[in-house]
Amino acid sequence: MTTPITARLTSRAVIAVSGPDWRSFLQGLLTQDVETLAPGELRFAGLLTPQGKLLHDLFVAGTDDGALLDVQADQRDALIQRLTIYRLRAKVTLEASDRPVLAVFGGEVAGEGLYVDPRLPALGARAYDDRPADADEDAYDAHRLALGVPGPADWGQERTYPIEANFDLLAGIDFKKGCFVGQETTSRMKRRGTIKTRMLPITFDGPPLAFGAEVLAGELRAGEVASGSDGRALALLRLDRIDGADLTVEGRPVRVEWPGWLPQP
Structure with missing residues (x-):
């Protein structure tokens, strides 16, 4: 059995989301369904501009009392600010968390505290705890690149449509979930059938x-x-x-x- 590698992802940071309305709040914004998200489950999603271009990528990790958003560290404050604008009267709390973000990959990935990466089995899992890391982010990026999976450096902000960045093939869009920001453009590209x-x-x-x-x-x-x-x-x-x-x-x-x-x- 191959021992997996654990890499600390310093480019990522966490937002803790809680409150009675957290599901309905995120459901109306993100490309991925969160209404059925269970504790211990991870889903990949995007927050788009109204024109349908990628603004933020994120993972949504289910917890017992809400969710953790795994986001770009240098965009966390901007994302919290944008989500706060959308919040209106929703009973939801958004807080920056000091939890680390780790990727566990390259071997048998299972155990407490691991969130299986929904994009590809070979990408392993994420963790948001204090377990020790034995590799840096460069090792994980090399693994991701070898699999041909794009990341934030490839799509940037407001430059790329999520389907161009393969979100539709990497479990990043739920086309049956109902409305989300940028849905009209995203759904139209999917319906045309030719990317x-x-x-x-x-x-x-x-x-x-x-x-x-x-x-x-x-x-x-x-x-x-x-x-x-x-x-x-x-x-x-x-x-x-x-x-x-x-x-x-x-x-x-x-x-x-x-x-x-x-x-x-």
Whole structure:
């Protein structure tokens, strides 16, 4: 049995949500259903702009008296402020928490206090307690990148639609839950059945590619590079321009590597 790795995710922080109206409050805002969220369960979601672009990604972890929101640390205060604006008369409490965020991955993941990552089984689980860590966030990011799963550095804020960032394939959108902020645009993209752009892993030889560098299919723009490392990156690509094409970034050949969890068009 392989011993899992525990990595402290310093880029993440926690908001504790409680109060009698916490479920209905979040239900009307997030892309994911929380009405049926059980204690010990984790769900992946986004908070969108009214135009349907990603504003904040978050995990919602069910607790006995509410939920924990696992969010970008540098955006926590802004998110609390935005949620407070939406709160109106809802009986809900939003508090910054000092709980750490940890990812547990790379082996048999089970045990008390672990929230199974709903996106992919290979991503392992999250934890929000004081258990010791034996790796840093770079190790987890390398694991995530190897699986072809995008993260906040790839979609940014108000730049990307959640379907382009594969939220629909990574359990980040519940299309049956009813209204949420940005639902109209998100549902319309889903109903059309043809997604024009998606985030996909690309491979290449040599050092990392520049963030935002243009991906070319011949002389045609096919997308742009997002986050990455030596030999591998994620890119937002036009699906109609990459099939069978010779792709380059700043003159360097790159290749699309379709992850097994992402169906090819």
